[in-house]
Amino acid sequence: xxxxxxxxxxxxxxxxxxxxxxxxxxxxxxxxxxxxxxxxxxxxxxxxxxxxxxxxxxxxxxxxxxxxxxxxxxxxxxxxxxxxxxxxxxxxxxxxxxxxxxxxxxxxxxxxxxxxxxxxxxxxxxxxxxxxxxxxxxxxxxxxxxxxxxxxxxxxxxxxxxxxxxxxxxxxxxxxxxxxxxxxxxxxxxxxxxxxxxxxxxxxxxxxxxxxxxxxxxxxxxxxxxxxxxxxxxxxxxxxxxxxxxxxxxxxxxxxxxxxxxxxxxxxxxxxxxxxxxxxxxxxxxxx
Amino acid sequence: xxxxxxxxxxxxxxxxxxxxxxxxxxxxxxxxxxxxxxxxxxxxxxxxxxxxxxxxxxxxxxxxxxxxxxxxxxxxxxxxxxxxxxxxxxxxxxxxxxxxxxxxxxxxxxxxxxxxxxxxxxxxxxxxxxxxxxxxxxxxxxxxxxxxxxxxxxxxxxxxxxxxxxxxxxxxxxxxxxxxxxxxxxxxxxxxxxxxxxxxxxxxxxxxxxxxxxxxxxxxxxxxxxxxxxxxxxxxxxxxxxxxxxxxxxxxxxxxxxxxxxxxxxxxxxxxxxxxxxxxxxxxxxxxxxxxxxxxxxxxxxxxxxxxxxxxxxxxxxxxxxxxxxxxxxxxxxxxxxxxxxxxxxxxxxxxxxxx
Numbered sequence: 001x002x003x004x005x006x007x008x009x010x011x012x013x014x015x016x017x018x019x020x021x022x023x024x025x026x027x028x029x030x031x032x033x034x035x036x037x038x039x040x041x042x043x044x045x046x047x048x049x050x051x052x053x054x055x056x057x058x059x060x061x062x063x064x065x066x067x068x069x070x071x072x073x074x075x076x077x078x079x080x081x082x083x084x085x086x087x088x089x090x091x092x093x094x095x096x097x098x099x100x101x102x103x104x105x106x107x108x109x110x111x112x113x114x115x116x117x118x119x120x121x122x123x124x125x126x127x128x129x130x131x132x133x134x135x136x137x138x139x140x141x142x143x144x145x146x147x148x149x150x151x152x153x154x155x156x157x158x159x160x161x162x163x164x165x166x167x168x169x170x171x172x173x174x175x176x177x178x179x180x181x182x183x184x185x186x187x188x189x190x191x192x193x194x195x196x197x198x199x200x201x202x203x204x205x206x207x208x209x210x211x212x213x214x215x216x217x218x219x220x221x222x223x224x225x226x227x228x229x230x231x232x233x234x235x236x237x238x239x240x241x242x243x244x245x246x247x248x249x250x251x252x253x254x255x256x257x258x259x260x261x262x263x264x265x266x267x268x269x270x271x272x273x274x275x276x277x278x279x280x281x282x283x284x285x286x287x288x
Numbered sequence: 289x290x291x292x293x294x295x296x297x298x299x300x301x302x303x304x305x306x307x308x309x310x311x312x313x314x315x316x317x318x319x320x321x322x323x324x325x326x327x328x329x330x331x332x333x334x335x336x337x338x339x340x341x342x343x344x345x346x347x348x349x350x351x352x353x354x355x356x357x358x359x360x361x362x363x364x365x366x367x368x369x370x371x372x373x374x375x376x377x378x379x380x381x382x383x384x385x386x387x388x389x390x391x392x393x394x395x396x397x398x399x400x401x402x403x404x405x406x407x408x409x410x411x412x413x414x415x416x417x418x419x420x421x422x423x424x425x426x427x428x429x430x431x432x433x434x435x436x437x438x439x440x441x442x443x444x445x446x447x448x449x450x451x452x453x454x455x456x457x458x459x460x461x462x463x464x465x466x467x468x469x470x471x472x473x474x475x476x477x478x479x480x481x482x483x484x485x486x487x488x489x490x491x492x493x494x495x496x497x498x499x500x501x502x503x504x505x506x507x508x509x510x511x512x513x514x515x516x517x518x519x520x521x522x523x524x525x526x527x528x529x530x531x532x533x534x535x536x537x538x539x540x541x542x543x544x545x546x547x548x549x550x551x552x553x554x555x556x557x558x559x560x561x562x563x564x565x566x567x568x569x570x571x572x573x574x575x576x577x578x579x580x581x582x583x584x585x586x587x588x589x590x591x592x593x594x595x596x597x598x599x600x601x602x603x604x605x606x607x608x609x610x611x612x613x614x615x616x617x618x619x620x621x622x623x624x625x626x627x628x629x630x631x632x633x634x635x636x637x638x639x640x641x642x643x644x
Contacts, residue, residue: 185379
């Protein structure tokens with residue numbers, strides 16, 4: 001074979017290698033380093049082995065935070081996905097209404113996370129916030145600072161407000177790609193509104209829905225900024241999600257070892273879930 | 289099964305049409321007989337599909353009324369009109385099986401399951417997808433999908449009419465012929481009123497008893513295939529039907545003499561032509577005789593298409609096509625004569641008849 005071997009080509013990969021090393025590998029290895037050692041300051045480290053991992057996996061605090069994460073994701077997905085589909089179905093397909101709706105839908109997505117948090121933090125306050133004050137004036141005993149249910153309700157409504165648009169936009173994109181002939185054929189076939197949704201719109205939206213589901217699941221599972229700004233994890237630990245707990249542990253308590261162990265476990269959970277979803281996604285592609 | 293009357297139908301897609309040109313469909317006033325097989329023939333964008341969608345109720349005409357057996361259905365929905373329509377590109381419900389796809393129009397109308405099964409089995413056999421009944425429709429090829437679309441159009445036997453919008457475009461030629469014969473058979477068997485839109489003249493002429501030729505938003509001629517061939521009432525029909533199309537030569541009419549350049553032909557009647565109208569003589573290539581007598585032509589090219597030869601020639605400065613039999617000879621000094629009975633005279637593109 002007349003193949004030219006030139007190992008200098010490997011130098012081409014070097015910039016990427018360096019970039020990945022500094023942005024991902026080295027920070028990750030630092031965390032790994034912390035997770036197997038103990039320190040009492042002064043840059044003195046003692047070998048701790050798997051102690052921190054064992055401790056984290058045996059702590060109620062970790063499992064409760066994980067449970068809250070899963071519950072939160074489940075609730076917002078079960079609201080945002082159907083609501084998003086419903087809104088997308090009712091959006092206009094042509095005319096001046098289209099750009100108006102699209103811009104309105106895109107607005108919440110353009111607001112930075114911490115600003116969203118601040119908006120709702122102020123909005124929900126019972127002393128000066130429009131929502132909190134109104135609810136109180138109407139006689140509801142609403143106070144997200146003291147009441148666990150109210151705190152969760154506020155976070156969920158906030159997330160729905162912030163992210164349903166994403167589902168709407170994805171579904172809308174799926175819907176407008178359906179050729180007019182399908183709807184005409186459905187009319188000819190005498191299909192009911194429900195049958196049109198069930199046999200035409202839903203199958204055609206399946207792929208975008210899967211993407212919407214994945215994005216919303218991953219995003220809500222990593223949620224940090226908004227609950228941090230609105231409730232700070234309270235009242236008590238009731239809205240302390242994994243990410244918030246992690247920051248508390250690492251920066252608040254300066255427990256670097258356990259925090260490092262926890263972030264590695266968190267990382268592995270996300271990796272596992274991503275892999276599962278990736279597999280689900282590609283296998284459904286094969287069927288199509 | 290019904291007689292369909294279109295009463296002064298006009299349609300414009302834009303709001304508030306101002307001039308005649310704003311109408312995609314110019315005035316159509318026509319009766320489709322109960323049980324007739326019609327073809328709507330015309331080039332793309334001539335309003336065939338618009339007319340079809342108006343009949344099926346997918347589109348509300350801007351003006352005019354539609355009657356089914358004398359009953360006004362203009363305001364009724366597609367479903368209420370009980371029409372079947374097959375579209376140009378396959379529409380299938382891809383999460384359903386082939387069987388369920390075909391059963392869908394029946395089940396939507398709450399037909400008893402026993403009848404559904406009988407009809408669907410019959411149609412599945414007809415379109416040749418017997419072995420696929422329990423498979424999901426998703427994995428099928430384009431022409432199998434189109435057969436399902438076709439099958440869904442045929443599965444209901446109580447429809448007022450079946451409309452076909454270029455249904456065989458995606459089907460391969462051999463299968464096209466088979467399906468068309470099956471449609472024809474079905475038509476004879478059940479007597480559905482069928483309207484078949486196509487831009488393929490062979491398809492139109494073989495399928496239909498009556499062909500409706502459309503051009504630029506209006507119906508230019510309705511007739512049997514023979515009428516369209518022998519007496520095209522508009523130059524467009526002459527050009528569109530036949531291969532090659534009709535020869536059209538600018539002519540000056542004076543009484544019963546037609547002047548073509550330096551040559552003249554005497555007709556056995558005097559066409560009544562308004563002064564100032566653009567007059568043309570139309571003669572099909574099949575009726576031009578090439579020989580040693582008559583008017584001079586210059587032969588440019590001869591195309592051998594198997595059973596016939598097509599001679600491309602120049603006559604009085606205009607191109608003319610002549611159909612010659614396979615063993616026909618081209619003389620050294622070629623001349624042509626026109627079969628007098630096959631001459632049509634056109635004024636401003638419309639045929640001027642003997643009777644006019």
